[in-house]
Amino acid sequence: xxxxxxxxxxxxxxxxxxxxxxxxxxxxxxxxxxxxxxxxxxxxxxxxxxxxxxxxxxxxxxxxxxxxxxxxxxxxxxxxxxxxxxxxxxxxxxxxxxxxxxxxxxxxxxxxxxxxxxxxxxxxxxxxxxxxxxxxxxxxxxxxxxxxxxxxxxxxxxxxxxxxxxxxxxxxxxxxxxxxxxxxxxxxxxxxxxxxxxxxxxxxxxxxxxxxxxxxxxxxxxxxxxxxxxxxxxxxxxxxxxxxxxxxxxxxxxxxxxxxxxxxxxxxxxxxxxxxxxxxxxxxxxxxxxxxxxxxxxxxxxxxxxxxxxxxxxxxxxxxxxxxxxx
Amino acid sequence: xxxxxxxxxxxxxxxxxxxxxxxxxxxxxxxxxxxxxxxxxxxxxxxxxxxxxxxxxxxxxxxxxxxxxxxxxxxxxxxxxxxxxxxxxxxxxxxxxxxxxxxxxxxxxxxxxxxxxxxxxxxxxxxxxxxxxxxxxxxxxxxxxxxxxxxxxxxxxxxxxxxxxxxxxxxxxxxxxxxxxxxxxxxxxxxxxxxxxxxxxxxxxxxxxxxxxxxxxxxxxxxxxxxxxxxxxxxxxxxxxxxxxxxxxxxxxxxxxxxxxxxxxxxxxxxxxxxxxxxxxxxxxxxxxxxxxxxxxxxxxxxxxxxxxxxxxxxxxxxxxxxxxxxxxxxxxxxxxxxxxxxxxxxxxxxx
Numbered sequence: 246x247x248x249x250x251x252x253x254x255x256x257x258x259x260x261x262x263x264x265x266x267x268x269x270x271x272x273x274x275x276x277x278x279x280x281x282x283x284x285x286x287x288x289x290x291x292x293x294x295x296x297x298x299x300x301x302x303x304x305x306x307x308x309x310x311x312x313x314x315x316x317x318x319x320x321x322x323x324x325x326x327x328x329x330x331x332x333x334x335x336x337x338x339x340x341x342x343x344x345x346x347x348x349x350x351x352x353x354x355x356x357x358x359x360x361x362x363x364x365x366x367x368x369x370x371x372x373x374x375x376x377x378x379x380x381x382x383x384x385x386x387x388x389x390x391x392x393x394x395x396x397x398x399x400x401x402x403x404x405x406x407x408x409x410x411x412x413x414x415x416x417x418x419x420x421x422x423x424x425x426x427x428x429x430x431x432x433x434x435x436x437x438x439x440x441x442x443x444x445x446x447x448x449x450x451x452x453x454x455x456x457x458x459x460x461x462x463x464x465x466x467x468x469x470x471x472x473x474x475x476x477x478x479x480x481x482x483x484x485x486x487x488x489x490x491x492x493x494x495x496x497x498x499x500x501x502x503x504x505x506x507x508x509x510x511x512x513x514x515x516x517x518x519x520x521x522x523x524x525x526x527x528x529x530x531x532x533x534x535x536x537x538x539x540x541x542x543x544x545x546x547x548x549x550x551x552x553x554x555x556x557x558x559x560x561x562x563x564x565x566x567x568x569x570x571x572x
Numbered sequence: 573x574x575x576x577x578x579x580x581x582x583x584x585x586x587x588x589x590x591x592x593x594x595x596x597x598x599x600x601x602x603x604x605x606x607x608x609x610x611x612x613x614x615x616x617x618x619x620x621x622x623x624x625x626x627x628x629x630x631x632x633x634x635x636x637x638x639x640x641x642x643x644x645x646x647x648x649x650x651x652x653x654x655x656x657x658x659x660x661x662x663x664x665x666x667x668x669x670x671x672x673x674x675x676x677x678x679x680x681x682x683x684x685x686x687x688x689x690x691x692x693x694x695x696x697x698x699x700x701x702x703x704x705x706x707x708x709x710x711x712x713x714x715x716x717x718x719x720x721x722x723x724x725x726x727x728x729x730x731x732x733x734x735x736x737x738x739x740x741x742x743x744x745x746x747x748x749x750x751x752x753x754x755x756x757x758x759x760x761x762x763x764x765x766x767x768x769x770x771x772x773x774x775x776x777x778x779x780x781x782x783x784x785x786x787x788x789x790x791x792x793x794x795x796x797x798x799x800x801x802x803x804x805x806x807x808x809x810x811x812x813x814x815x816x817x818x819x820x821x822x823x824x825x826x827x828x829x830x831x832x833x834x835x836x837x838x839x840x841x842x843x844x845x846x847x848x849x850x851x852x853x854x855x856x857x858x859x860x861x862x863x864x865x866x867x868x869x870x871x872x873x874x875x876x877x878x879x880x881x882x883x884x885x886x887x888x889x890x891x892x893x894x895x896x897x898x899x900x901x902x903x904x905x906x907x908x909x910x911x912x913x914x915x916x917x918x919x920x921x922x923x924x
Contacts, residue, residue, distance in 0.1 A: 323728060323753050358750065360653035361765040405768055408614055412659035413683035420610055427610050430745035430769045437749050438769040454730040457747075514728050514751045 286311050286523040288501060290336035290343060291532035297337045297344040300469045300476035305346050307532060308335035313503055315518035324515040329505040332368075332520070338527060343493050344480045345370055347503065354470045355508025356399040359410040364513050365400035367506040368468075368477050372491030372499055372525075374449065383502055383522055384453065391451040393459065393491040397466040397477050399508070401437070402444035434458070444468065445479065449489040461486045496529035580739035583719070584777065585811045585833040586791065587800040587821040588712050589897055591840055591878075595696070595710040597621055599790035599799070603714075606789045607776070612768025615656055617692050618775035619790045624711045625700035625862060629692045630761055631655040639722050639759030640829030648722075648756040650765075657691030658682055700862070704849070707857045709839035712798070714790060715762045715775035716824070716832030717741050723774075726757035738803070739833060740777045748772055759828035785911035792906065792913075797899045802907030804833070809907050810896050811835075818893045819870060820877050826868040837897065838863055838871050840878055 288311050297304035310333045317327025333348040347368050355366045373381050374391035381390035408415050425431060430438035436446045436458050445466035450456040463486065468477040485492030491499065500522040506512035603619040622628045630651035638648030660680045667676045682688045699708025717734075721741050724732040731747035732754060734740070743754070748771040755763040755772055763774045778788035786792070791799040802809035804816075814821040814837065821835035844855035856875075863871045881891040896904075903910045 323726070323751075358770060359767045361650055361656065361752070361755070361767075362652045400770070405770070408611055408768065411653055411767065412614060414661045414681070415614055415659040416661070417611075417614070422610055428769065430748065430766075430771045433746035435746050435748065435769075435771065438745070438771055454728065456729065514749070514753070 286313065287498075287526050288334050288336050288523055289526040289528050289532075290338045290345075291528045291530070292495070293337040293339045293344070295339070297339055297346065298465070298467065298478060298480055300346060300348075300467060300478045302478075304337055304339070304344075305335055308337050308346070309532070310335045310348075311523070313520045313523060315503065315505060315520050318504075318515050318517050318519050326507070326510065326512050326515075326517040326519075328507045328510045328512070329518040332503050332505055332518075334501075334503065336525065336527075338483070338493075338495065341483045341495075342480050343483060343527065344478055345501070346476065346478045348474055348476045349505055350474050351470075351505075351507055352473055353507075353509040354399075356403040356470075357406060357410070358400045358508075359406040364508040364511055365398050365506070366470075366475060366508045367396060367398040367512075368475070369394050369396035369504045370479060371502040371504070371522075374489050375485045375492040376488035380500055380522060382452075383519070385450040385456060386452060388451055391449055391489055393485070393489065394446075394448040394450060394456070395464045395466070395479050395481070396446045396448060397444050397468055397479065398437075398446070399444075399468060399470075399475075401440075401442070401446075402466075402468055405440050436462070447481075447490070459487075459490055461490075493527055495527055498524055498526045501525040578734065578736070579719075580734060580736050582737060583739035583804045583833055584717065584782065585739075585802065585804045585815070585835065586714070587811055587814045587835045587837065589798050589800070589837040590709050590711065591837060591897075592796045592798045593621065593710040593712060594796045595621055595623065596795065597693070598793050598795055599712060602789040602793035603775070606778070608773075610768075612766040613764075613773065614659065615692075616764040616766070616773065618762070618764070618773075619712065619714045620692060621710050621712045622693055623696050623699055623708050624866070625708070626695040626698060628711075629694075629713075630657075631690050631694070633761050634759070634825060636756075636761055637759070638757045638761075638828070640720065641827075643829070645722065645725070645757065646759070648759065650752055650755040650763075651761060654690060656764075657694065658688060660688045660691070701857070701859075704845045705857055707841060709858070711824075711836075712790075713760060713762065713824075714788075714834060715741065715777065716760060716830070716834040717777060719831035719833060720829065722757035722759065722830050723754035723763060726753040727751075728753060735779070738777075738779075738782060740779050740782070742776055742779065743772055743774060745769075745771055745773075759825065759830060760832075781911075781913065782909060784913075784916050785909055786913045786916060787906040787909040787911075791909075797902050797905060800896075800899075800905050800907075801909055806907065810905065811907070813892070813896060818877060818881075820874040820893065822867040822870050822874055825866060827865075836867060837878070838867050838874055840875060840882075 293304045295304035313332050313334055315329055315332055318324040329349055335346045337344045351366060357363055358365050372393045374393050377390035379390050381387055381392050386392035436442045442462055445464045447459040447462050447464040448456050449459045464481045466479045468475055483493040502522045503520045505518045599619050600621055608616040608618060620629045636649055636651055637646050639646050660682050662678045663681050667678050670676060680688050699706055701707045717740050729747050729749055731744045750770040752765055752772055763772050766773050781788060787801050791801050800810040802811040804811050806812055815835050821837050823832045824836055841856045841858040843851040844857050846852040881893045884891045885894045899905050
C-alpha cells in the first residue's frame with residue numbers, strides 16, 4: 246500500500262508539474278518572455294540503462310527534452326548571430342558519465358572550413374567550473390568563477406581538408422618540411438590544428454579573451470546531420486579532473502548553458518546564438534514511467550489507479566458524510 | 573578583446589624605394605621558400621609585389637574595408653577564395669603532344685578545363701593611363717607591423733601580440749582559433765587563412781632571423797637594393813633619415829588609420845605628353861592625385877625633395893639623401909641586421 250501511495254504521489258507530482266509547465270510555457274509563449282533568463286527551466290539527467298553515446302541511441306527515446314530559447318550574443322561586433330532561435334536539450338547519465346544530447350534545426354550542413362570564407366556549424370555547452378563559488382557570468386565566466394566549455398565543431402569532426410579541396414589543380418611533388426616543428430600550431434598544442442583531439446574541445450575560461458584548452462581532453466562528442474537537423478551528444482565522466490572543470494554527481498544540481506554557431510551565417514566566436522544558464526539536475530532516481538519501455542501501459546495503469554483511488558476516496562467521503570448525518 | 577597594443581620599446585621599420593623595384597619577385601620567392609612551403613600555406617604570399625595601378629593581391633586589395641576612420645574601426649570583410657585565386661595547370665597536352673607545328677600557345681587551365689579568372693599578381697604590368705601616357709610602378713607588400721594594428725584589436729582571443737623589443741606583430745599559433753576577424757580588420761589584407769591548420773597566418777618579419785642579427789629574407793635577397801631596414805629611433809639610420817629627416821618615405825594608404833611601419837619612397841615619373849606629342853610641363857605621367865590617394869598629402873613635398881636632390885647630384889654636388897637611396901654598399905640597407913645567414917651559429921636541430 247505504501248509503495249502504491251508513493252507511486253501515486255509521484256505520478257501526481259508529475260502531472261502537477263506537467264500542468265504547471267504547460268501553463269508557464271503557454272504564458273511565456275504569449276508574453277514572449279525568455280524563460281532561461283529567469284532560470285525556471287530544469288534539464289534533468291536521469292540514469293539510463295542503455296549507452297546513450299550515439300545521437301540516435303534508443304536511450305534518448307525516453308529522455309524528456311526541454312526547449313531552450315536562444316538569442317544573438319549581446320554586444321557590439323564581433324558579437325552577433327541569433328539565426329538559431331531554439332535548441333532542444335536532453336540529458337542522461339550512464340555508468341557515472343553525463344550525456345547531453347542537443348538538437349537544432351539548421352538548413353545548411355556546414356562542415357568545411359577549407360575556403361577562406363567558410364565557417365563551421367558548432368555547438369557548445371557551458372558549466373560553472375568546480376572552483377566557482379557563485380554562478381559565473383554567462384559570458385566566459387569571471388576571475389573568481391570560471392566556466393568549463395565543451396565545444397563540438399562539425400569541421401573538426403569532418404577532419405582536416407586536403408589542399409585539393411580548394412585547389413583541385415594543385416600539384417605538389419613533395420613538401421620540403423613535414424616534421425612537426427614546421428607545423429607550429431599543431432606542435433604548440435593548438436586544438437583546432439590538431440586532428441587527434443577530435444570533434445570536441447574541452448575549454449576553460451575566466452573572462453573574455455582567456456578561453457584556453459583544459460588540461461585534459463576527455464570530453465567526447467558525436468554529431469549527426471539528418472533531415473535539416475543537427476543532433477550532437479556530448480559525454481564525460483562525472484568526476485572533473487581539476488577545479489577549473491565542471492564536476493557532476495548523482496542527486497546534485499548545477500547550471501548549464503548552450504550556444505549554437507551557424508557556419509553559413511558567418512558565425513564563429515562571439516557571433517552565435519546563446520541561451521542563459523538553466524538548471525541541470527542530475528537525478529539519482531530513474532525517470533518514473535521508464536524502465537520497461539511500456540510507457541502507455543504504465544500511464545494507463547497509473548491513470549486507472551488514480552481514478553480508482555479517487556473514486557474510493559469520494560465513496561468513503563460520501564459514506565462518512567452519510568454515517569455522520571445518520572448517527 | 574580589443575586590448576590596445578602597448579607601445580614597443582623600439583620599433584623596427586622598413587622603407588621600400590619604389591623607384592628601384594624591378595618587379596622580379598625575388599623577395600616573394602625568398603619568403604615563399606623560407607616560410608610558406610608546408611601544406612595549407614600553398615596559396616600564401618606573405619610578401620607580394622603588384623603592379624599599380626591595379627587590383628592587387630588578393631583582388632581589389634584596398635577595397636575590403638578594415639582599419640580605422642576618425643579613430644573608429646571600419647567594418648571589413650575578407651576576400652573570397654576566388655579573390656585569392658585558384659592554383660591552375662597548363663594545357664601541355666595541346667601544345668607539346670598535339671603534333672601541331674605552330675599556333676598553339678600554352679594556356680592556363682583550371683580544374684574542369686576553364687580558364688582561370690584571377691590569381692596572385694594577375695594584372696602584372698597592365699598599369700594605368702593611355703599611350704603615350706601609360707604608366708605603372710611596382711608595389712611591394714609585407715605585414716606593416718602597424719602602430720595601430722587593427723588585426724590585433726580585432727582578435728577576440730588575444731592571440732595577436734606586439735613584441736616589446738621591435739614592435740613586430742605576431743599571431744600566437746597556440747591561441748589562434750581561425751576566426752579570421754584579423755583578416756577582416758587588416759586594411760592591406762595581409763592575413764591569410766591556413767585551411768590545413770585552421771588558423772590565420774601572416775608575415776612574421778623573419779623574427780628568428782632578426783633575433784640572430786640577420787635581415788628578413790625579402791630585404792636581404794632584393795637584387796634592386798629597394799629595401800631599407802632599421803629601428804626608427806636610430807637617428808643615424810636610413811629609416812629615421814628617410815622618414816623623419818628628409819620626409820621622402822611615406823605610409824601606404826594613410827587614410828586606413830593604422831599607422832604602418834613600412835614606408836614607401838613614392839615613384840617619380842617623367843612629364844606627360846600633350847596632344848601634340850610634346851612634354852607637358854604641368855603634368856607628370858603618374859597622376860599626382862593617384863599618388864596622393866596611395867601615399868597621402870606628403871607625396872607632393874616628397875617628390876619635390878627627390879627632384880631637388882637628384883638635380884643637386886646631377887650638378888656634381890653631394891646629397892645625403894641620394895647617397896642613402898643609391899645604397900652603394902648593400903649592407904648599409906640592413907641597419908644593425910647585417911648578419912650573414914650562412915655563417916651565423918645555428919641552434920642545434922631539435923629532435924621531436
